[in-house]
Amino acid sequence: MKPLLDELAKLIGPAHVLTEGDLSAYENDWRKRTQGRALAVLRPGSTEEVSQVVAACARWRVLHPDSPLSLVPQGGNTGLVVGSTPDTSGRQIVLSLQRMNRVRHIDSANLTITVDAGCILQTVQEHARAAGYLFALSLAAEGSCTIGGNLAANAGGTQVLRFGNARELCLGLEVVNAQGDIWPGLSGLRKDNTGYDLRHLYIGSEGTLGIITAATLKLYPLPAAQLTAWAAVPSMAAAVELLGLGQRYLGANLTGFEVMGQFALGLVGQHFGQLRLPFAESPYCVLLENSDQESEAHARHQLESLLEAAMENGCVSDAVVAESLTQAAALWQIRESIPLAQAEEGLNIKHDISVPISAIPAFVAATDALLTQTIAGVRLVTFGHLGDGNLHYNVQAPLGVDAAEFLRAQEPLVNRLVFDSVVQFGGSISAEHGIGSLKVDHLVHYKSPVALQAMRAIKQALDPHNLLNPGRVLRVDVDHAGT
Amino acid sequence: MKPLLDELAKLIGPAHVLTEGDLSAYENDWRKRTQGRALAVLRPGSTEEVSQVVAACARWRVLHPDSPLSLVPQGGNTGLVVGSTPDTSGRQIVLSLQRMNRVRHIDSANLTITVDAGCILQTVQEHARAAGYLFALSLAAEGSCTIGGNLAANAGGTQVLRFGNARELCLGLEVVNAQGDIWPGLSGLRKDNTGYDLRHLYIGSEGTLGIITAATLKLYPLPAAQLTAWAAVPSMAAAVELLGLGQRYLGANLTGFEVMGQFALGLVGQHFGQLRLPFAESPYCVLLENSDQESEAHARHQLESLLEAAMENGCVSDAVVAESLTQAAALWQIRESIPLAQAEEGLNIKHDISVPISAIPAFVAATDALLTQTIAGVRLVTFGHLGDGNLHYNVQAPLGVDAAEFLRAQEPLVNRLVFDSVVQFGGSISAEHGIGSLKVDHLVHYKSPVALQAMRAIKQALDPHNLLNPGRVLRVDVDHAGT
Numbered sequence: 032m033k034p035l036l037d038e039l040a041k042l043i044g045p046a047h048v049l050t051e052g053d054l055s056a057y058e059n060d061w062r063k064r065t066q067g068r069a070l071a072v073l074r075p076g077s078t079e080e081v082s083q084v085v086a087a088c089a090r091w092r093v094l095h096p097d098s099p100l101s102l103v104p105q106g107g108n109t110g111l112v113v114g115s116t117p118d119t120s121g122r123q124i125v126l127s128l129q130r131m132n133r134v135r136h137i138d139s140a141n142l143t144i145t146v147d148a149g150c151i152l153q154t155v156q157e158h159a160r161a162a163g164y165l166f167a168l169s170l171a172a173e174g175s176c177t178i179g180g181n182l183a184a185n186a187g188g189t190q191v192l193r194f195g196n197a198r199e200l201c202l203g204l205e206v207v208n209a210q211g212d213i214w215p216g217l218s219g220l221r222k223d224n225t226g227y228d229l230r231h232l233y234i235g236s237e238g239t240l241g242i243i244t245a246a247t248l249k250l251y252p253l254p255a256a257q258l259t260a261w262a263a264v265p266s267m268a269a270a271v272e273l274l275g276l277g278q279r280y281l282g283a284n285l286t287g288f289e290v291m292g293q294f295a296l297g298l299v300g301q302h303f304g305q306l307r308l309p310f311a312e313s314p315y316c317v318l319l320e321n322s323d324q325e326s327e328a329h330a331r332h333q334l335e336s337l338l339e340a341a342m343e344n345g346c347v348s349d350a351v352v353a354e355s356l357t358q359a360a361a362l363w364q365i366r367e368s369i370p371l372a373q374a375e376e377g378l379n380i381k382h383d384i385s386v387p388i389s390a391i392p393a394f395v396a397a398t399d400a401l402l403t404q405t406i407a408g409v410r411l412v413t414f415g416h417l418g419d420g421n422l423h424y425n426v427q428a429p430l431g432v433d434a435a436e437f438l439r440a441q442e443p444l445v446n447r448l449v450f451d452s453v454v455q456f457g458g459s460i461s462a463e464h465g466i467g468s469l470k471v472d473h474l475v476h477y478k479s480p481v482a483l484q485a486m487r488a489i490k491q492a493l494d495p496h497n498l499l500n501p502g503r504v505l506r507v508d509v510d511h512a513g514t
Numbered sequence: 515m516k517p518l519l520d521e522l523a524k525l526i527g528p529a530h531v532l533t534e535g536d537l538s539a540y541e542n543d544w545r546k547r548t549q550g551r552a553l554a555v556l557r558p559g560s561t562e563e564v565s566q567v568v569a570a571c572a573r574w575r576v577l578h579p580d581s582p583l584s585l586v587p588q589g590g591n592t593g594l595v596v597g598s599t600p601d602t603s604g605r606q607i608v609l610s611l612q613r614m615n616r617v618r619h620i621d622s623a624n625l626t627i628t629v630d631a632g633c634i635l636q637t638v639q640e641h642a643r644a645a646g647y648l649f650a651l652s653l654a655a656e657g658s659c660t661i662g663g664n665l666a667a668n669a670g671g672t673q674v675l676r677f678g679n680a681r682e683l684c685l686g687l688e689v690v691n692a693q694g695d696i697w698p699g700l701s702g703l704r705k706d707n708t709g710y711d712l713r714h715l716y717i718g719s720e721g722t723l724g725i726i727t728a729a730t731l732k733l734y735p736l737p738a739a740q741l742t743a744w745a746a747v748p749s750m751a752a753a754v755e756l757l758g759l760g761q762r763y764l765g766a767n768l769t770g771f772e773v774m775g776q777f778a779l780g781l782v783g784q785h786f787g788q789l790r791l792p793f794a795e796s797p798y799c800v801l802l803e804n805s806d807q808e809s810e811a812h813a814r815h816q817l818e819s820l821l822e823a824a825m826e827n828g829c830v831s832d833a834v835v836a837e838s839l840t841q842a843a844a845l846w847q848i849r850e851s852i853p854l855a856q857a858e859e860g861l862n863i864k865h866d867i868s869v870p871i872s873a874i875p876a877f878v879a880a881t882d883a884l885l886t887q888t889i890a891g892v893r894l895v896t897f898g899h900l901g902d903g904n905l906h907y908n909v910q911a912p913l914g915v916d917a918a919e920f921l922r923a924q925e926p927l928v929n930r931l932v933f934d935s936v937v938q939f940g941g942s943i944s945a946e947h948g949i950g951s952l953k954v955d956h957l958v959h960y961k962s963p964v965a966l967q968a969m970r971a972i973k974q975a976l977d978p979h980n981l982l983n984p985g986r987v988l989r990v991d992v993d994h995a996g997t
Contacts, residue, residue: 138870138872139758139872140754140757140758140871140872141870141871141872141873141903142761142871143870184707185707185711187705187707191704191705193766195682196705198711199678199682208964208968212964212967213964214962214964214965214968215962215964216962216965218940218942219870219872219940220868220869220870220903220940220941220942220945221674221868221871221902221903221904222670222674222679222868222899222902222903222904222942222945222946223868223942223944223945224667224668224670224718224942224944224945224946224947224948224949225942225943225944225949225953225957225960225961226718226949226957226961226965226966226969226987226988227715227718227719227723227968227969227972227973227987228668228681228714228715228717228718229965229968229969231711231714231715232710232711232714232715232972234711235707235709235710235711236710240710251761251765252761252762252765254765271623274623275622275623278625278734278735279735279807280807281807282734282735282737282766282767282807283676283765283766283767284765284766284807324762324763324764324765324767325816333808385703385704385705385706386703387621387624387626387702387703388623388624388625388704389621389622389623389624389702390624416705419704419705420624420703420704420705421704421705457701457702457703458703459701459703459705459706459707459708460708461706461707461708462703462705462706462707463705463707464707465707466707466708466709470708474708474709477708478708478709479697479698479699481691481695481696481697481698482697482699482709482712483709484695485691485697485710485712485976486709486710486712488975488976489710489715489972489975489976490710491975492971492972492974492975493968493971493972504709504710505709
């Protein structure tokens with residue numbers, strides 16, 4: 032590989048081809064589940080350099096058809112499914128986009144912002160806000176994740192209800208394909224029916240079909256006011272009822288709708304005693320966010336009208352509207368503390384699933400019953416983006432049982448029970464985190480064979496040498512006839 | 515072909531295999547530009563029958579590798595780019611989805627409706643409305659076009675500004691692929707990150723990759739009130755300014771924003787004298803629609819606030835808000851009469867283009883100047899969905915020049931000038947109508963070669979025998995190695 036590494040060093044500069052020292056930030060995954068070993072870490076500084084690097088590696092593969100060399104594109108390396116780190120073979124090259132972090136421009140009249148793939152999500156949000164606009168993707172890792180990674184994984188987050196996933200916020204892409212050619216698809220167009228939608232094919236493909244190097248993204252005018260409420264609801268069915276009322280009363284102004292189960296909130300109370308939890312005795316609580324273009328007074332009036340109607344209807348037993356930004360932030364902090372409280376409580380089995388919203392109450396009832404019957408004392412941490420039908424349905428060891436031992440012994444069974452139930456209710460085993468290498472085998476088991484066959488055909492058509500992020504999303508045989 | 519037709523008659527019943535009589539409704543395109551000749555017209559009654567028909571034709575192609583047999587999927591046959599009618603060879607089979615017109619079900623809590631592909635768009639709208647919901651796709655042909663065709667073409671229309679194209683309204687698809695297998699992708703999920711997004715690949719592929727047999731579509735709560743306004747604006751730049759103000763004041767409630775040039779409105783006045791045209795002397799007029807979840811009073815107050823601010827700002831010179839549904843309908847009728855008035859005035863060269871909204875004023879100024887310099891007296895009919903950056907930029911013969919002769923002589927030149935200008939301003943040569951067979955050669959000229967190569971690779975991977983709608987969107991060589 033020495034000649035290839037020398038060539039790459041010439042292309043992007045030896046300082047940006049890392050082969051020595053501590054590379055763990057590139058090699059280990061975010062949740063520290065795996066430790067990989069990279070042949071090298073490349074840090075190209077421009078789309079042209081990415082193009083040249085990929086072309087050089089593609090040529091190498093043609094000249095060395097049996098070489099296992101491949102590229103692992105990487106943004107902020109904050110993914111949750113081990114999709115952006117190298118395996119342990121020492122034959123994978125990490126291609127980090129972090130140096131490409133320029134905001135290219137904001138087009139106010141078109142409501143778009145064009146950025147390099149390596150821009151940190153929070154940087155994009157801040158640039159938009161400084162110009163008077165909202166970039167409506169928001170998620171826990173926003174201080175470190177990059178927009179390229181967000182798009183490669185089709186990230187979700189807390190504002191999907193109104194603005195959609197990362198996919199729906201993207202109008203155009205610049206992509207380096209598996210041959211090293213640049214697709215100049217940085218469109219700022221809202222309508223473009225000129226052939227197959229390559230943008231949507233690259234988005235969510237987790238770096239297996241091409242490397243996103245830049246994107247043109249949708250902006251929205253900043254709301255005049257944003258109000259947060261916290262409601263106690265007697266059941267998951269009542270939470271779904273409240274969602275329907277909220278959509279009817281608030282329309283597109285309903286920008287957040289998070290549900291949290293009593294046990295999940297109890298963990299927060301236990302491990303973060305300083306947080307004040309409203310209605311902690313309620314079976315479920317809901318956090319609502321109302322964003323208004325008009326005024327705070329109007330936003331408050333609308334939110335209070337909704338909550339009054341909901342209390343009359345019976346789907347809300349009690350509610351509070353935040354009186355200040357500080358109070359609103361405190362309510363969001365409770366929601367965001369659930370994963371941290373879980374970690375304090377010990378290792379647990381995480382799921383990121385979705386079912387149709389109408390099926391959520393029955394899904395939770397059936398799956399709760401199944402798990403508690405199968406594993407005595409198992410504790411269920413249920414919370415998530417109810418407005419999107421997306422639950423983080425996590426499973427904690429019974430009280431007093433060693434968490435690590437529980438995971439080792441029960442994870443396969445728990446996953447099977449939960450995923451079987453998800454599929455039975457017409458749902459998805461990965462709502463927002465993706466497949467990576469963590470869920471490749473699950474996908475083969477649960478996805479339609481017709482869909483899998485189409486995916487394999489597309490992968491082989493666009494990346495015949497399996498150069499880009501092999502083994503992620505799906506496994507394919509390399510087409511040696513093409514080499 | 516006789517044995518194949520006999521087999522097909524056995525599969526779906528001889529009454530649904532049409533080979534005789536007047537088949538012109540299936541063979542001629544909507545705008546009567548072409549007259550095709552079908553080997554047969556098939557009218558399957560279920561997804562299973564579509565699957566069996568495609569499988570039988572695919573087998574025939576394998577046994578007869580040199581046979582030019584192919585399938586042309588067809589919905590309401592209202593497309594504008596000759597994408598759903600057979601060529602003149604007499605070797606293409608039309609596969610009409612019209613008998614598959616069942617609304618399968620509405621899921622209120624999930625805000626979705628699931629329908630057969632052959633459902634008329636208006637039927638879907640009416641079912642949704644009867645249940646208290648809005649299905650937010652609306653376009654001129656809604657009384658005859660089918661939802662399958664809308665999705666295959668990624669239809670646009672008048673509400674894209676708020677709700678997106680057909681693509682954005684679709685959560686899941688059922689598709690019969692080129693091998694005759696059924697992909698059961700009828701998801702009602704808002705989040706599903708389990709591999710490549712096949713839905714978005716089939717949507718907009720114009721029946722060249724698979725046959726859409728059913729879809730699960732998004733619904734929204736019906737607005738409490740919908741108000742329409744008509745504003746005179748001094749220039750296209752002022753119209754763009756008004757759009758920005760409208761987005762800031764009304765947010766997602768701004769559901770319509772149509773611009774119309776003075777000459778386009780003049781044609782309406784001339785040919786439909788009974789219509790009252792407000793502000794006919796203004797260089798441009800804008801039609802705005804404000805949809806409100808709260809009340810008519812609130813909607814009116816918001817719209818009036820916007821128009822006051824716009825008049826103060828100077829981007830609106832005069833405005834009127836419709837006082838009744840009848841008045842609102844009359845304003846929309848003016849907008850919808852423009853294509854009819856154009857037809858009355860004589861044949862013309864139509865374009866369906868988009869550029870970034872910020873570039874619209876400069877695009878119109880530059881292209882107007884170019885055309886009037888090149889063809890003395892040429893008349894420009896400019897109108898369209900400004901909120902989406904989508905103009906129907908049509909070119910009418912100079913006064914006194916024979917329109918048919920003008921088209922024959924000037925269409926290639928006019929298309930070249932307009933499309934060159936569109937591309938120079940970062941736009942698309944087909945914003946909402948698609949490519950069909952009408953724009954295949956234009957696409958090869960104007961689309962990125964890297965994108966075209968990816969499209970060809972995908973087509974060959976998913977339909978190696980080129981069985982589905984060959985020659986539409988793109989031309990490919992049949993992979994005889996695969997036969």
